Each structure stands twice: as structure tokens, then as C-alpha cells.
Amino acid sequence: MSDGGQRWSAGAGRPLGGALKVPGDKSVSHRAVMLGALAEGTTRVRGFLEGEDTRATARVFETMGVRIETPSASERIVHGVGLHGLRAPATELDCGNAGTGMRLLSGVLAGQAFDSMLVGDASLSRRPMRRVIDPLTAMGARIDSGEGGLPPLRIHGGNTLQGIDYKTPVASAQVKSAVLLAGLYARGETVVTEPHPTRDYSERMLAAFGWPIEFGPGRARLGGGHRLRATEVEVPADFSSAAFFIVAASLVPGSELRLRAVGMNPRRTGLLAALRLMGADIREESVAGRAGEADAEPVADLVVRHAPLRGIEVPEALVPDMIDEFPALFVAAACAQGRTVVRGAAELRVKESDRIATMAAGLRALGVSIQETPDGAIIEGGRIGGGRVHSHGDHRIAMSFAVAAQLAHGSVTIEDVANVATSFPGFVELANSIGMGLQAD
Numbered sequence: 001m002s003d004g005g006q007r008w009s010a011g012a013g014r015p016l017g018g019a020l021k022v023p024g025d026k027s028v029s030h031r032a033v034m035l036g037a038l039a040e041g042t043t044r045v046r047g048f049l050e051g052e053d054t055r056a057t058a059r060v061f062e063t064m065g066v067r068i069e070t071p072s073a074s075e076r077i078v079h080g081v082g083l084h085g086l087r088a089p090a091t092e093l094d095c096g097n098a099g100t101g102m103r104l105l106s107g108v109l110a111g112q113a114f115d116s117m118l119v120g121d122a123s124l125s126r127r128p129m130r131r132v133i134d135p136l137t138a139m140g141a142r143i144d145s146g147e148g149g150l151p152p153l154r155i156h157g158g159n160t161l162q163g164i165d166y167k168t169p170v171a172s173a174q175v176k177s178a179v180l181l182a183g184l185y186a187r188g189e190t191v192v193t194e195p196h197p198t199r200d201y202s203e204r205m206l207a208a209f210g211w212p213i214e215f216g217p218g219r220a221r222l223g224g225g226h227r228l229r230a231t232e233v234e235v236p237a238d239f240s241s242a243a244f245f246i247v248a249a250s251l252v253p254g255s256e257l258r259l260r261a262v263g264m265n266p267r268r269t270g271l272l273a274a275l276r277l278m279g280a281d282i283r284e285e286s287v288a289g290r291a292g293e294a295d296a297e298p299v300a301d302l303v304v305r306h307a308p309l310r311g312i313e314v315p316e317a318l319v320p321d322m323i324d325e326f327p328a329l330f331v332a333a334a335c336a337q338g339r340t341v342v343r344g345a346a347e348l349r350v351k352e353s354d355r356i357a358t359m360a361a362g363l364r365a366l367g368v369s370i371q372e373t374p375d376g377a378i379i380e381g382g383r384i385g386g387g388r389v390h391s392h393g394d395h396r397i398a399m400s401f402a403v404a405a406q407l408a409h410g411s412v413t414i415e416d417v418a419n420v421a422t423s424f425p426g427f428v429e430l431a432n433s434i435g436m437g438l439q440a441d
């Protein structure tokens with residue numbers, strides 16, 4: 001895959017145009033493999049993300065005896081073994097770079113009869129796991145971690161889990177999902193309440209696999225002791241991958257771009273609201289599926305036209321709905337007229353990199369004035385220059401600077417980009433197909 005290069009270079013491109021479909025949603029792909037593996041019967045997944053994160057999750061289940069076929073690219077047939085059919089793994093379970101993989105798996109593995117060990121790469125090994133260890137322990141799980149609650153996680157099997165009424169201290173779909181997945185194995189009822197509603201893919205998909213569940217914004221409730229029944233999963237295109245092109249087309253004068261069949265789960269599309277407040281011209285067309293449907297994801301074509309952007313105070317209520325889009329939003333802010341203020345986004349500091357610090361360092365290297373705050377940043381819009389920036393092993397940082405390069409007065413070199421394959425295989429080809437002029441060295 002040509003994204004595998006260690007470095008990209010790019011300079012200001014021509015107007016972006018054409019139509020494209022980005023790869024499948026990462027959150028939905030992880031969950032489809034997990035629930036397919038734990039279901040009774042054969043689940044077909046179409047639109048599966050062929051990224052390193054989601055492939056790692058599939059390999060973890062193969063290690064525990066689940067047969068997963070790949071009839072064609074982006075398709076999986078998962079031969080479910082039922083809730084209690086996983087086999088004790090003979091090796092460590094490697095989640096690669098994926099926080100979603102490790103945190104959701106910890107919930108599944110807490111309910112097993114066998115011991116297991118979850119490990120990850122250098123970036124994942126620095127990410128906090130206390131947030132899942134604490135509620136799972138309260139449910140009766142036994143989990144040992146590295147120092148400070150960091151991976152690896154040794155999860156002891158054979159414990160009886162009890163349902164829990166849990167209020168998540170941070171808005172995190174990963175924590176909510178870990179608790180709900182453990183709840184499948186628990187006695188009694190498990191309820192999760194969130195400080196701000198987060199993406200509800202686990203809830204929707206549990207319903208689609210026939211598990212009785214009640215859920216609404218910020219709250220989910222299920223009982224243990226039911227069965228998952230195999231189904232078909234259609235994975236929508238990943239909004240977070242589309243986000244880079246939405247920002248690029250908004251920024252580059254003369255652009256008009258169509259992004260096809262993008263997943264429009266309302267807990268994912270906060271970036272659209274923020275960009276529209278900044279003056280962006282984004283139209284939603286060919287809308288299909290209903291946001292309220294328990295087991296179907298809404299999708300839409302997005303038509304993005306260049307428009308001059310102005311700085312805003314990003315409403316804090318939008319933060320969970322655009323949590324992975326801040327690196328791209330920082331680029332939009334750096335090119336907008338005036339000041340943009342981001343608050344209430346401290347979670348950015350515990351992603352694949354500290355995304356506030358990494359974006360601040362990169363934007364400064366390109367001559368942008370940006371001030372970090374503990375939970376956000378203040379960005380003065382203006383001119384972007386050329387220079388050299390580092391992704392610090394973070395896929396979303398690498399792709400965001402590819403967008404920044406489209407506006408730069410000078411050439412931009414982006415170091416350490418192999419990580420883009422975790423979420424967006426084929427990024428360079430797609431970016432170039434719409435005119436972004438990225439070179440992989």
C-alpha cells in the first residue's frame with residue numbers, strides 16, 4: 001500500500017474536484033467482528049475497513065478460535081461461536097494501535113472462563129486503561145495492568161460478573177461499550193449513563209443482533225443472559241475519514257467535491273456543525289436510513305464547495321460529536337479569518353498522540369500562531385507556510401497536515417505517516433485522485 005511510506009511531501013494544490021467514497025467506518029467494523037464472533041450463526045460484513053486497527057481485532061478473535069473468511073476485499077464472513085464459545089488463546093492478543101479494540105475487548109474478555117493478555121503498540125501502551133478497569137472491576141472482573149493503569153492488561157477468567165449502574169466520568173463510547181459488553185455476561189441489569197451522549201454503535205448493533213437493549217442519548221440499559229443472533233452488517237463510509245476531504249475542499253479556492261454515502265450517525269457529525277458556524281458550504285444529499293432506527297446507520301452524500309471560513313468559539317456541546325475531527329478542525333481554524341477557541345477537549349491529550357500538543361507543534365512549524373490550553377487551544381487564523389512536521393505516530397495528525405499543505409505557501413514535509421494505514425488505507429491514492437498532489441517518499 002503506497003501509504004506505507006514514512007514521509008509525504010506536498011505543496012499548495014489545485015482546486016479539489018470529483019466524487020469519491022472513503023473506506024468503511026472503523027468503529028462499526030470493530031463492533032461487527034466482535035458481535036459476529038459472539039453470535040450464533042454466520043454474519044456477513046460488507047464495507048469492512050481493511051485498516052490495521054480493525055484487522056487486528058479480527059486476528060484477536062481468530063486467535064480465540066473464530067473462523068473469519070475474506071471472500072473479497074472489505075468483506076468478512078464471521079462464523080460466530082456464541083457467547084461462551086471462544087477458546088483460550090495460546091498467545092497474547094495484539095490490538096496494535098487501536099484504543100477501541102483494546103477497551104471493547106477488555107469488556108468481552110472480563111466475562112470469559114479463561115485468562116487472556118491484551119497488548120498493543122508503543123502508542124497504545126501509553127493510553128489510559130483505568131477508565132475500563134475500574135467499572136469492570138466493580139462488576140467483579142479481575143484485571144492486572146502495567147504501572148499507572150497502562151497496557152498490557154492481564155484479564156483473569158472465571159469470575160462471575162454482576163450488572164452495574166455506571167455513570168461514566170468522561171464522555172467515552174469505548175468505556176460505555178466495554179461496560180455494556182461485560183453486561184452481556186453479567187447477572188442482572190447493566191445501565192450506563194454518560195455526561196454527554198457519545199456514539200451509539202454498540203447499542204444499535206446489539207439491537208441488530210437481537211439482544212434486548214433500551215437506549216437513548218446518553219443512556220443504555222441491558223440485561224445479561226440472552227443470545228446474539230447472526231445478521232448482515234452494512235458498514236457505512238467513515239465520517240472521520242471523509243472529514244479530511246471536507247476540510248480540504250472547504251479551504252481550497254475553486255473546490256467542489258462529492259463524498260458518497262458517508263455514515264451520518266448524529267453523534268459523529270459535529271464537525272459539520274462547527275464548519276457551518278465558520279461559514280462552510282456543505283450540502284447533504286441522497287440521505288438514506290433514519291437517525292432514530294435502532295439497527296440501521298443513516299448515510300448521505302456530502303457536497304462540499306469552497307467558502308471563506310471565519311474563526312469561532314467551538315461550542316463545547318459539540319466536542320464528543322467531533323472528538324476525532326479536532327486535528328482537521330485545527331487546520332481549518334489556522335486558515336480561517338480570525339480567532340478560533342477550542343475548550344472542553346482534554347480527551348485529545350490521550351489519543352494516539354497528545355493531539356493538542358502535536359497539532360500545536362506542527363502548526364507552529366508552519367508559522368501559525370497557536371496557544372495550547374489544558375483542554376484545548378486558541379488558534380489565530382492566517383497564512384500557512386512551508387516546513388517539516390511530525391505525526392508522532394498518529395494517523396489523524398498525518399492526514400490533517402496533508403490538508404494543511406494544500407494551503408501552504410511552500411512545500412510541507414510530513415514525517416512518520418505509515419500509521420495512516422490503521423484507519424485509512426489508500427489515503428494517498430484517493431487524495432491524489434481529487435487533486436491533492438501528495439507524494440509518498
Ligand SMILES: O=C(O)C1=C[C@@H](OP(=O)(O)O)[C@@H](O)[C@H](O)C1
Nearest residue numbers: 027100171172173174175323324
Ligand atoms: O467507540 C469508538 O469506536 C470510538 C470512540 C472514541 O474514543 P473515546 O471513547 O475514547 O472517546 C473515538 O475517539 C475513537 O476513535 C473510536
Ligand SMILES: C=C(OP(=O)(O)O)C(=O)O
Nearest residue numbers: 097098099100101324351
Ligand atoms: C482515537 C482513535 O482511535 P482509537 O481510540 O481506536 O485508537 C482515532 O481513530 O482517532
